[in-house]
Amino acid sequence: MHMADALISPAVGGAMWAATGVVAVYSIKKIQDDLDDKKVPLMGVMGAFVFAAQMINFAIPATGSSGHIGGGLLLAILLGPYAGFLAMSSVLLIQALFFGDGGLLAFGCNVFNLGFYTCFIAYPFIYKRLINKGITAKRIFTASMISTLIGLQLGAFSVVIETLLSGKTELPFITFVMLMQPIHLAIGFVEGLVSAAVITFVWKERPEILENASMGVAIGNVSIKKVFIGFAIAVILIGGVFSLFASSNPDGLEWSMYKTAGKTELEASTRIHDILSTIQSKTAFLPDYDFKTNESEIVTSTDIGTSTSGLVGGALTLILLAFIGFGINVIKRRNKLSVK
């Protein structure tokens, strides 16, 4: 479910970074208020555990396939929502940096989809409420199953919304939803089963870990209202700022609308914008506005000369690149040899 940089727009990425930042700062403040300095090493090592444990294959009976744990809910249950959220963020950041699994610009989206819904929605509103009546194996099973399913469904839906808002895919909303939600229902079901088994084991062996957590000793209570208000402000601010930027930007949504309509509002905008659009209309290879016509109509790239320039230029750029890359390598090697 990790989103990549290539599939998001700077506006969506920026807004989700801001939202995640707000939740992270709030979580850090909460942890500092707890004054529990034992917590930090525990968060660090538990994060590392989740990272490694995600690679364990749990065989699903009678199917031949296997499932994994996601980690968000498990971290919330064992560390509390604030510490769990931060630990999950670290895991995702390391995955992005070392494995390219989920991008750096998409980091905010990923933390939100995989950490926020599990730690701040599924955990306090479902898991904790069901468990509050007293821990039993049955309640652990029900609570982990429902909260994993809901956490994953929300995350998957969020992926759909973020991808569609970024406008990088042609998938219609309904098709995308119909693809994502059922897949994650199946994944969530297996993850729920595994989580329930693991939590039940920990409860039987070391009940104090879960009891401390569910009593809120090292957790504090979630003030979801504050989190949400901060989150909303951050999204609106950053989304707004980026959208403004996009409207003066040659490839933004507004600009392509303006090119399609060929007039209105933006025509009256700054001179720089006009210059940029003139340059862009002269230079863009396979520019989108060329094709914005009726659905059924087959559009031809009218200016073959333009396409040729693009093709030739692209090829020359690549050749130049290869030449420079190899050139630097050869010079470096020669220098090293001469030093020896």
Place this chain on the structure above:
Amino acid sequence: MASIMNSLYNMRLLDDLSQKDTFVHRLHPLVKLLATVVYLTVVVSFGRYEISSLLVFLFYPVLIFAFAEIPVVPILKRLFIIEPLIIGIGILNPIFDHQFITFYGIEFSRGWVTLFSIIIKSGLTVTSALLLVATTGMDKLSGAMRMLKIPRIFIMQLLLTYRYITVMMEEVARTLRAYSLRAPNQKGIHRSAWGSLAGQLILRTFDRAQRIYQSMCLRGYTGEYNIGRQSPMNLYDLLYLTVWCLFFIIARIYNIPFIIGSFVTGGI
């Protein structure tokens, strides 16, 4: 099992590469972090039908590969593992985009253009993120994040996670090896051992965290974590950042490959 050992190898490789001593490695970590962020933002800001303008952005990874002496094959290998996951979402574009274009007499769905654009973008973004770590290393990168005023407590647990990932992966690999020796020819962990296998690991992790905390206390831990002083930026660092940012902005505004092409074909 194999995936754990691969991940372990991958992390150690990037760690080793970050210890090299080249001009790129010596640059200030904050400068490299900022250049990467600007690069990613600019690449991602291109519209979905853009292909030729993006090609010029290959200069950044190619120059870093060359100057920082980073081996190309392991990074590309990682990219090829990741790429299908990204393409998975774009692969349906040619089916869902009902508009067609003809190019030199060949008619195809416009979705192919968007798909190809996604492939290039994902290649550029994933490579640049991996190169950032391969030329900077996690410790220095954390120092740069600290300079950006990211709270100390977050950096500290991030570094602890990073440091213990290899330890935990080795532990998980040992546990899985022991399990597979006792349960041969079995694909994955049997349902009867789901709870106990992962649960035991969790309990061990709690105990380990306790021991780590105690040893940190013995070494004078008071809840603060000192990452060490960052050296200040010098003129070269600023120049590096400025030159790249200027290049990214120019390449964002002007379609450089097209200009080269027009010049050669006499299109201008």
